[in-house]
Amino acid sequence: MKKTTPAFTLSKEAMITYGYEVVDAIAEHFDNMREKLPVASGSREEMDDLFLEDIPAHPLPPETVLQFVLEKVMAKSTNVAHPRAFSFVPGPSNFIGAMGDALASGYNIFSGGWAASPVAAELEIVTITWLLKLFGLPKKKGGGIFTSGGSMANLTAIATARRVKCGDDFSNAVIYMSDQAHSSNIKAIRTLGFRKDQVRIIPTDQEFKFGVSKLKNAIAKDRLLGLFPFCLIATAGTTNTGTVDPLSELAAICKQEDLWFHIDGAYGGAAILAHNGSTLLKGIKKADSLTVDPHKWFFQPYEIGCLLIRNHTWLKNTFTEKPEYLRDVEGNTSEINFYDHGIELTRRFRALKFYMTLKTFGLNAFKEAIDYNIELAEQVEDLLRNSRHWEVISPATLAVINFRYNAFQKVLSEEKLDALNQYISQKVIASKEALLVTTVLNKQVVLRMCLINPRTTLEDITDTLSLCEGFANEYLEQL
Ligand SMILES: Cc1ncc(COP(=O)(O)O)c(C=O)c1O
Known part of the structure; x- marks a missing residue:
């Protein structure tokens, strides 16, 4: 001692x-x-x-x-906030958000229950209410919760949908999503114990949008088989192409068929702040539940995802458990215990960084940044379309664009074109100058840029394209 x-x-x-x-x-x-x-590698x-x-x-x-x-x-x-980090959904974080996180960690604020930290709960309620208003969801009845990210928000949504629509017996329940839905949805479904045969992956159309008539057929077929269609997952901003599913049409189907309507807007939801946001995301306010991730296009450091919900009692009815040791801290109904609205009991104070960033820079800064990003991607599309070397595979949509090098002067087989574009990506990454990986669209290997970073300039892109062209020439010379 x-x-x-x-x-x-x-x-x-x-x-x-x-x-x-x-x-x-x-x-x-x-x-x-x-x-x-x-x-970094x-x-x-x-x-x-x-x-x-x-x-x-x-x-x-x-x-x-x-x-x-x-x-x-x-x-x-690897620096995902770097202006030339184009891949996945980058994380264009900001300093104020980082400092908010430092404060939340420094004070180690427990953000689970009202009694432990009324301020943390209140700021979560306030920031969630701001988001509900942005997306046109009911401010009074609606609710939500901050999660570690989009995957957890989708998991929370599907667990809630199942509780509300199926109760305890989900043995016949069927869930629908498109082939462009994010993999976290399937992961969530499997985590929740659904069997593979309870999931319908509906093919998308030529624009990578949810195939509505195929969906209708699938629901009708399942009903004939005596199954129980209960939930549809649409995407507002698919990860691959930025595509927004036909939300209004899908909402109408959900209403008619009594399906839960979940929209995964993890990255694309933020486009509601664009000058034409309500047109871009038309129908988003019809969601029963909506995933939007502040750690993507709301410029927050990891980890902050968010689930918004049309009726906050749905979360409460799904996640409330009352062990004896929490008896004394229950509070009244308006004093939300967020441990009753989601999966986690001990939770970090995620709302703080988002609250501080919004207060410091103001919503208009977010609007300007998002408009800038969308326009930048459109400029890149023009540039690619006017070049002899490049072919646009999916147009600029919510700041995402897919393209491939296609040396029109040489007629290359599809395999060679795939190999060429894979080579370009590998060489760019090896140079460490830009983070540019491929994806696969219509069975073609393509390069994908997700331009949600307000620090990215057109020069960052032209420099990267020149680098790509150099590597393409290198590959073509070897043929
Ligand atoms: C549409 C969509 N949904 C869900 C996710 C998963 O989010 P997270 O990585 O925050 O768990 C992503 C990630 O890119 C996404 O693009």
């Missing part, structure tokens, strides 16, 4: 020095981002060489650990 300072404690001066170094590093990261390369062997060791029993000076982390961890991570 000879220890005098409690465990895990630093002096105030040491905390300040350490904290300033961390903030300096983050500020430098944002300020100097463009000068750095977006891509490393084999398992290389990573093991850097990090594999026995669990350290004895302390190291905090400064030593911090320097090691800054040099070996932070500097060697």
